[in-house]
Amino acid sequence: MALPFLLAVVLPAADYYVAQQDPKASDDNNGTAAAPCKTINRGLKDFKSGDTLFVKKGVYREVVNMCPPGVASGKSYGQMTSLMAFPGDDVVIKGSDVITGWKNYKDKIWYTENAPVPTALPIIFCDDKRLEIIGDWGGTMSAMIKKMAGFDVWKGRKGEKREELEVNSYFYDKACNRLYVWLADGGDPNSHQMEITMRGGLNIGGSYMRVSGIQILQAGSGVGGSYNIMENCESSDASWSGGGVYGEFNTIIGCKFNRNGDQGMGGSGRGHRIINCETSWNNYLKIDAGWHSGGCKFIPFCSDIVMSGHVAAYNIACPGIWFDWGNFNITVENSIVHHNGGGIMYEVSERGTFRNNVCYANYGRGIYLSNSPDCQVLNNVFYHNGMSGVAAVGVSRDGGDYGSGTNNRLPANNTVVWGNIFVDNCHPDFAPKTMDGRDEPWTTRPELIMPDVHEINTGNISDYNIFYRSPGRPMPFWFGWHLTLFKDLTEWQEKTGNDKHSIIAQPLFVNPTSFDFRPAPKSPAIDLVRPRMGGAYDMAGKMRDRKPPEGKPLRWTAGPFPFVPQEDKK
Numbered sequence: 001m002a003l004p005f006l007l008a009v010v011l012p013a014a015d016y017y018v019a020q021q022d023p024k025a026s027d028d029n030n031g032t033a034a035a036p037c038k039t040i041n042r043g044l045k046d047f048k049s050g051d052t053l054f055v056k057k058g059v060y061r062e063v064v065n066m067c068p069p070g071v072a073s074g075k076s077y078g079q080m081t082s083l084m085a086f087p088g089d090d091v092v093i094k095g096s097d098v099i100t101g102w103k104n105y106k107d108k109i110w111y112t113e114n115a116p117v118p119t120a121l122p123i124i125f126c127d128d129k130r131l132e133i134i135g136d137w138g139g140t141m142s143a144m145i146k147k148m149a150g151f152d153v154w155k156g157r158k159g160e161k162r163e164e165l166e167v168n169s170y171f172y173d174k175a176c177n178r179l180y181v182w183l184a185d186g187g188d189p190n191s192h193q194m195e196i197t198m199r200g201g202l203n204i205g206g207s208y209m210r211v212s213g214i215q216i217l218q219a220g221s222g223v224g225g226s227y228n229i230m231e232n233c234e235s236s237d238a239s240w241s242g243g244g245v246y247g248e249f250n251t252i253i254g255c256k257f258n259r260n261g262d263q264g265m266g267g268s269g270r271g272h273r274i275i276n277c278e279t280s281w282n283n284y285l286k287i288d289a290g291w292h293s294g295g296c297k298f299i300p301f302c303s304d305i306v307m308s309g310h311v312a313a314y315n316i317a318c319p320g321i322w323f324d325w326g327n328f329n330i331t332v333e334n335s336i337v338h339h340n341g342g343g344i345m346y347e348v349s350e351r352g353t354f355r356n357n358v359c360y361a362n363y364g365r366g367i368y369l370s371n372s373p374d375c376q377v378l379n380n381v382f383y384h385n386g387m388s389g390v391a392a393v394g395v396s397r398d399g400g401d402y403g404s405g406t407n408n409r410l411p412a413n414n415t416v417v418w419g420n421i422f423v424d425n426c427h428p429d430f431a432p433k434t435m436d437g438r439d440e441p442w443t444t445r446p447e448l449i450m451p452d453v454h455e456i457n458t459g460n461i462s463d464y465n466i467f468y469r470s471p472g473r474p475m476p477f478w479f480g481w482h483l484t485l486f487k488d489l490t491e492w493q494e495k496t497g498n499d500k501h502s503i504i505a506q507p508l509f510v511n512p513t514s515f516d517f518r519p520a521p522k523s524p525a526i527d528l529v530r531p532r533m534g535g536a537y538d539m540a541g542k543m544r545d546r547k548p549p550e551g552k553p554l555r556w557t558a559g560p561f562p563f564v565p566q567e568d569k570k
Contacts, residue, residue: 013050013079017086018043020058040064040083040093050079055214057089063199064093067206067225074208077227081206085213093202095219095238096125096195099179108186109165115172115179115196121239121261124170125195125218126183130237130259130284134164134171197239204228216243220260223250230255241265242282245272252277257296261285264315265296272302276309282316289318289341300326310335319345319364323352331355334539334560338362338515343385346372348410355379356539356560358517363430365391371410378535379419381517381559386430387442389422391449393480394457412451417462419529421507421517421559422447424469438482444474445482450498452480464529465502466558475504501530507559518561525558538562 016031018040027042029035031053037043040060043053066083067073074080085091101114124131162171168184181189201219204211210229221235226248234256235243242257242264249271256278257264264279279295287293295315298305302323312320312335320340323330327349335357337343342364346352348371355378359366366382369375369392382389394412431442447467451457467489469475477492477499478485486492493499508523510516519525529535531544531554538544539560548554557563 013052014048016043016046016051016053017056018053018060019056020060022056044083047081049073049075049081052082052084054084054086055089055091056086057091059092059094061094061097063095064202066202066204066209066211073206073225074210076208080208080210080229082210082212083214084211090215091213092215092217093219094195094217095197095199095201096217097198099124099194099196100190102181102189102194104188105180108167109180109182110189111178111180112189113176113178115177116198121197122172123197123218123237123239123261124179124181125237126181126189126192128193128195128217128237129184131181131183132166132169134166134169135161201235201238204230220244222246223252226250229253234258235265236260242279245269245274248272251275256280258282259284262287262292263294263297263318264312266294267298268300268302270303270305272305274305274307274310277307278311278313279320280311280313280315283318284316286317293318294322294345295320295337295340297322297324298327298330299324301328302326302330303328305329306331306333307335308333310337312337313339315340317341319343319368320362321345323347323349325349327352332357334541337366340364342387343367343382345370346375348372350374352376353378353534355535356537357381358383358515358560359389360384360515360517361427361430362386363432365389366425367391369393369412369415371395371412372415373411374414375416376534377415377417377420378532379529379538379556379558379560381421381423382425382447383421383423383512383515383517384427384430385425386432387426388445388449389425389447390417390420392417392451392460393449394451394454395481411456412460413457414459415451416460416532417448417450417465418532419464419535419556419558421466421525422468423507423512424473436482444476446476446478449478449480450496452483462498463501464558465499466507466525466528467502467504468506501528503528517559519557519559519563521563521565523557523563526563527555528558529556531556 017033017036019025019036025036025038027038031037102110102112105111165182170181172179201216202221204223205225207226212231214233216235218237220238221243223230224246228250230252232254236258238260240262242260245267246269251273253275259281264282283293295312319342320337322345325348329351331353333355337359338361340362343359343362343366345368352375358381360383363386365387366385366389371394392415425447426443426445436442505524508520510518510520544556
């Protein structure tokens with residue numbers, strides 16, 4: 001009786017194949033290389049633990065659930081169950097359907113009555129490029145967003161009625177079930193590929209599952225379960241969120257989540273690793289950044305997450321990276337964050353480490369720590385952001401375990417700002433054009449704001465930083481939101497004890513106009529910083545330690561990059 005069971009255990013893993021464009025492909029096949037399946041879902045049907053499904057080139061318009069009912073999870077990293085693009089092939093899962101039957105309405109405006117009724121927020125694409133919506137699809141979009149948010153937060157509408165159609169836009173007339181478009185080239189939609197978002201894209205569940213090399217376009221993706229891997233994939237152009245990671249100990253590596261309606265990616269859970277990914281050009285719907293949007297946004301209660309080598313750029317009216325409420329032991333390192341509504345935001349959370357990041361040309365702050373104790377801000381560059389390079393504050397607000405504290409304040413204690421480079425933040429090109437809370441220009445605010453002195457805002461320190469502003473620009477320092485003001489670095493040092501070893505100097509980057517922030521020869525950043533635990537590795541992942549000059553203490557270079565002498569480059 002035990003023999004069949006034992007044989008089942010030792011059976012080798014199998015390889016299956018999907019080849020949409022192969023004339024022999026059929027979902028009646030058994031999925032061998034010689035008799036491939038036609039759809040991904042059929043290819044997954046007979047999966048066992050450790051099997052691999054290779055998908056050959058094609059556009060697959062189906063929702064793929066990696067770990068559907070009856071599909072066994074992998075058992076370990078050595079026996080993962082895998083869905084992989086065939087080497088060298090472009091494999092696309094699309095959440096859209098093609099729209100046909102276009103007729104000319106007048107001039108350059110065309111219409112069709114063949115548009116399907118979408119189940120998701122309806123976004124129209126022409127040759128894979130998004131059109132702008134006029135109106136709100138007969139109330140569908142506003143109603144869905146209002147239901148999810150609890151209030152109307154969508155600011156993306158450009159117009160209200162068909163007469164307001166303009167080039168590269170579309171309008172849906174619910175009364176007569178007509179979809180109108182005006183294409184960028186003013187041409188006939190019948191000569192283009194017109195698509196509408198209709199469904200989700202890819203979901204990964206279970207344990208020890210791997211998805212590699214797949215593009216998920218005009219739809220979102222999600223990684224749940226535990227010990228799963230999504231690698232070298234793209235999940236872009238979704239009508240809402242590009243991707244998400246949930247569950248425990250999942251890895252997202254080398255993936256892109258770009259051009260999505262709201263956030264690039266989000267998630268929750270613990271132990272995740274998000275390595276060398278990108279979230280750019282998101283929130284094209286212009287969802288209110290005070291509620292949900294972000295290049296990537298993680299919500300309660302995340303813990304033990306490392307985000308390394310991330311790029312977040314050009315996300316509209318929202319932070320590039322946002323950990324919101326109740327998070328613990330989060331690391332954001334070696335990342336480039338630029339031209340977003342804000343840089344990195346860590347809100348009502350604990351034990352965040354932010355090291356070796358470059359935050360430049362964001363319209364908000366480089367790093368914003370809102371009521372978040374026990375954080376370290378180490379060896380970053382903050383360059384030409386519209387608000388302060390770093391703002392760490394502890395104000396009166398509800399929430400968290402600390403909501404019943406003195407004056408209902410959540411603490412902002414034990415924050416360390418160490419070995420950073422601040423250059424011309426509150427920059428005129430990116431700062432708000434309105435007056436601030438003092439009725440003063442935003443350009444006159446500080447490079448650095450530390451928590452105000454309060455009985456629970458204790459143990460905060462900044463030191464070994466470089467500050468620089470262009471001639472003629474004042475450089476004050478603050479406790480809190482202009483609660484205690486210090487006119488310059490000298491007064492800040494004398495009255496607070498902070499930044500005793502910090503300096504005001506041009507940092508001498510290699511080429512700041514092309515955003516090359518490596519230290520040039522004779523940069524004052526070289527050998528400035530006293531070593532500190534948590535900052536031992538530079539942006540390239542190499543140990544900063546090097547032998548100090550004879551008779552001198554060991555010092556590291558400020559900012560993310562080491563100084564490499566010419567003789568070491570040969």
